[in-house]
Amino acid sequence: MTVRENVANGFRIVLDGHRRSSLLSRIGFYVATALTLLFSLYPFYVMFITSISTNESLYSRDRGVIPKSFTLEHYEVIFGSGSFPVQTYFWNSLSVALVTSVIALVVSILGAYSFTRLDYPGGTLIRRGIIVVYMLAAITLVIPLFQLLVRFDLVDTKTSLYITYTVKTLPLTLYILWNYFRSIPVEIEEAAFIDGYSRLETIARVIVPVSLPVLVAAFLFSFKIAWNEYLFASVFLQSEALYTLPIGIETLDSAFQNVWGEIMAASIITTLPIIVMFLYLEKYMVEGLTAGAVEG
Amino acid sequence: MAEQRRKPSESSSLSESSASGAVHVDGLTKQYDDVVAVSDLDLHVEPGELLVLLGPSGCGKTTTLRSIAGLEHVTDGTIHFDDEDVTRQAPQRRDVAMVFQSYALYPHKTVRGNLQFPLRKTDISGTEATERVEEIAELLEMETHLDTRPAQLSGGQRQRVAVGRALVRQPHLLCMDEPLSNLDAKLRVETRSELRQLQQRLGITTIYVTHDQEEAMSIADRIAVMNDGRIEQVGTPEDVYERPANEFVASFVGDPPMNFCDPDDVQAAGIETPQSAAGSPDTIGIRPEYIYPTDSRGEPAAGDRVEVDRPSDPVVLTVELIEPVGRAYEIQLTGHGLDLVARLRTRPDDVTEGDSSEFVFDLDRLTTFNDAGEVV
Numbered sequence: 001m002t003v004r005e006n007v008a009n010g011f012r013i014v015l016d017g018h019r020r021s022s023l024l025s026r027i028g029f030y031v032a033t034a035l036t037l038l039f040s041l042y043p044f045y046v047m048f049i050t051s052i053s054t055n056e057s058l059y060s061r062d063r064g065v066i067p068k069s070f071t072l073e074h075y076e077v078i079f080g081s082g083s084f085p086v087q088t089y090f091w092n093s094l095s096v097a098l099v100t101s102v103i104a105l106v107v108s109i110l111g112a113y114s115f116t117r118l119d120y121p122g123g124t125l126i127r128r129g130i131i132v133v134y135m136l137a138a139i140t141l142v143i144p145l146f147q148l149l150v151r152f153d154l155v156d157t158k159t160s161l162y163i164t165y166t167v168k169t170l171p172l173t174l175y176i177l178w179n180y181f182r183s184i185p186v187e188i189e190e191a192a193f194i195d196g197y198s199r200l201e202t203i204a205r206v207i208v209p210v211s212l213p214v215l216v217a218a219f220l221f222s223f224k225i226a227w228n229e230y231l232f233a234s235v236f237l238q239s240e241a242l243y244t245l246p247i248g249i250e251t252l253d254s255a256f257q258n259v260w261g262e263i264m265a266a267s268i269i270t271t272l273p274i275i276v277m278f279l280y281l282e283k284y285m286v287e288g289l290t291a292g293a294v295e296g
Numbered sequence: 297m298a299e300q301r302r303k304p305s306e307s308s309s310l311s312e313s314s315a316s317g318a319v320h321v322d323g324l325t326k327q328y329d330d331v332v333a334v335s336d337l338d339l340h341v342e343p344g345e346l347l348v349l350l351g352p353s354g355c356g357k358t359t360t361l362r363s364i365a366g367l368e369h370v371t372d373g374t375i376h377f378d379d380e381d382v383t384r385q386a387p388q389r390r391d392v393a394m395v396f397q398s399y400a401l402y403p404h405k406t407v408r409g410n411l412q413f414p415l416r417k418t419d420i421s422g423t424e425a426t427e428r429v430e431e432i433a434e435l436l437e438m439e440t441h442l443d444t445r446p447a448q449l450s451g452g453q454r455q456r457v458a459v460g461r462a463l464v465r466q467p468h469l470l471c472m473d474e475p476l477s478n479l480d481a482k483l484r485v486e487t488r489s490e491l492r493q494l495q496q497r498l499g500i501t502t503i504y505v506t507h508d509q510e511e512a513m514s515i516a517d518r519i520a521v522m523n524d525g526r527i528e529q530v531g532t533p534e535d536v537y538e539r540p541a542n543e544f545v546a547s548f549v550g551d552p553p554m555n556f557c558d559p560d561d562v563q564a565a566g567i568e569t570p571q572s573a574a575g576s577p578d579t580i581g582i583r584p585e586y587i588y589p590t591d592s593r594g595e596p597a598a599g600d601r602v603e604v605d606r607p608s609d610p611v612v613l614t615v616e617l618i619e620p621v622g623r624a625y626e627i628q629l630t631g632h633g634l635d636l637v638a639r640l641r642t643r644p645d646d647v648t649e650g651d652s653s654e655f656v657f658d659l660d661r662l663t664t665f666n667d668a669g670e671v672v
Contacts (some may be wrong), residue, residue, distance in 0.1 A: 119376045187396045191394065191396060191401075192368075193386070193388055194365060194367070194387050194394045195461075196390060196416075196417030196418070197415060197417065206404075209404040210402075210403060212404075
């Protein structure tokens with residue numbers, strides 16, 4: 001079942017009153033839904049509308065919710081002029097997000113497996129530590145991480161982002177996979193051992209294929225975090241050639257004045273890949289959430 | 297499994313019985329923190345034999361099996377396959393196969409993929425592996441399901457795939473951990489005789505764990521009855537049933553279980569109690585099927601069964617309850633301080649609930665136990 005179907009089902013239950021909801025609770029549901037949609041979708045709406053509005057209508061006093069004229073000039077500026085190297089930013093973001101997600105996934109497969117199946121001294125401490133690290137705000141880590149990067153001479157390199165983004169996404173991917181691996185019956189692994197496969201081979205040939213939907217979800221979360229990251233990139237990078245999209249958008253704001261159309265167009269370009277990726281991978285993710293029902 | 301219809305051809309790659317396959321377990325002990333799961337256990341399995349580990353839950357039978365398969369590190373003792381010491385060997389190197397209670401099929405692989413998986417770790421070539429998979433699928437009547445995934449199979453079909461995956465490699469030893477407990481009653485009875493035929497035909501040494509004594513009796517060459525981490529008795533199903541080594545075996549094997557009586561009550565009822573050199577027994581046991589009602593002439597009415605060799609004098613007992621259980625009747629009897637269950641194949645004519653009636657015991661079938669619960 002996709003997310004869309006789930007939502008549709010939710011609506012059907014409320015509208016048809018399958019679960020015998022009272023009028024009051026239905027009204028509550030509508031209000032809550034409307035508010036949620038308003039607060040989550042309206043910014044996207046403003047972003048989109050602003051990116052296609054002419055400058056006159058943007059800065060006029062009586063601009064309505066729906067603009068009177070449309071234009072693609074902001075996109076032309078973004079892509080056409082040399083002042084904003086959107087392609088460089090895009091590739092930087094893509095490479096950082098991909099490398100980070102792949103490293104995070106490989107490390108968290110092995111790490112989550114060890115959490116689930118292996119007993120070793122300090123194991124409990126490490127498991128708890130992961131959760132604690134995930135709770136820490138990124139801003140508290142910036143200075144210590146910066147000091148480390150200076151020590152290793154990695155400031156203003158993409159490697160600094162590969163490392164720090166992995167540090168940032170790893171707790172989440174570890175946690176997702178750990179939770180899932182716990183639901184895999186241990187007998188499946190034992191069967192593979194008895195069939196002659198070593199532990200690493202069993203991970204590769206049994207655990208990974210069985211967990212594929214969850215691995216996709218973990219990959220997506222990790223990719224999203226790295227793709228949208230702003231704070232670390234703004235501190236650790238200095239050369240414009242290394243900038244990722246969020247930093248690029250910021251320079252657009254500081255280098256020029258009153259270019260909201262361009263900023264919003266760049267924001268749309270930044271958001272689209274994540275939305276496309278989510279829509280494409282969504283079916284695997286929802287499968288992953290119910291894949292625990294797989295028969296041992 | 298379809299044995300009459302499908303004899304394996306001469307060129308069959310699933311060869312029949314091999315000479316090797318013995319398992320020797322000596323002094324096996326497995327301890328988890330403070331709990332001793334298996335204690336100083338000795339067990340010897342002959343090549344080609346099907347040995348059942350039978351016992352109540354928590355008796356250590358599954359731990360014993362898992363230790364033999366290599367899935368548990370043993371605390372003490374040794375395990376030999378033929379002459380090879382495998383005690384410290386990883387399961388990958390032991391050449392055992394296992395059928396798990398939950399089947400443990402690989403959910404992401406088709407039936408074919410599941411059956412092929414163990415063969416990839418052998419030196420069997422691609423074409424031979426394909427042949428073997430097809431042969432085992434045919435043997436298990438799963439050939440039309442080769443491209444199906446486990447989630448689409450019924451419980452019985454999954455069980456077959458699990459058996460097939462275990463047999464395809466022709467292991468030194470086949471371990472089965474309650475393989476039938478997830479099937480419904482009818483399928484369980486059918487499958488167990490199929491398993492037995494298959495095992496005899498392939499001649500693979502098998503250790504089979506179950507808590508179901510009926511299953512054990514019907515499938516085993518020999519039964520090892522376990523209790524509390526120890527083996528109470530090893531013997532053929534007949535041995536274990538007719539000549540139990542102690543009170544535990546006598547009470548665990550048999551449904552309804554053996555009646556246990558105080559010798560004084562038995563004597564008070566006018567039944568001759570067996571004496572032995574070791575002195576008077578502490579407990580006297582008699583199986584429910586060796587208590588008979590008498591007919592009008594005072595003779596044991598044994599129905600269509602064998603003659604009663606040495607009937608006791610008739611004893612008057614009150615019939616508390618007559619309970620039909622499928623093909624037999626269980627009759628609860630009291631009197632003279634005794635509390636007994638008799639099992640009859642036919643409903644006796646002149647015995648009614650609440651009335652007193654005369655019954656005789658087969659004196660040759662009395663079992664006597666000393667105060668340690670061992671048979672005297």
